[in-house]
Amino acid sequence: xxxxxxxxxxxxxxxxxxxxxxxxxxxxxxxxxxxxxxxxxxxxxxxxxxxxxxxxxxxxxxx
Numbered sequence: 001x002x003x004x005x006x007x008x009x010x011x012x013x014x015x016x017x018x019x020x021x022x023x024x025x026x027x028x029x030x031x032x033x034x035x036x037x038x039x040x041x042x043x044x045x046x047x048x049x050x051x052x053x054x055x056x057x058x059x060x061x062x063x
Contacts, residue, residue, distance in 0.1 A: 002027070009033040012054065020047065 004021040006029075011017035017033035028047045031039035040047075 002029075004029050004036070004039070006031075006036060010051075010055075018054075020051070 002023045002025075004023050006019045006021040009017040009019050011033075019031055019033050019036060021029040021031070021036070021039070022044075023029070026044070027041055028044040029039045029041045030047050030050070031037075
């Protein structure tokens, strides 16, 4: 498992909390808070776009 530095959880109203992390190679990760051992990884741009959509209410059903 890579050494991931997780940020503080982001919690939307009435939905699961998620966390964003990065490793020493600059790869980005996302996981539901509390389940950081089961994460998704992609480019920072892809994860940033997903987070923007979640915060805008377009994709909170994914979490």
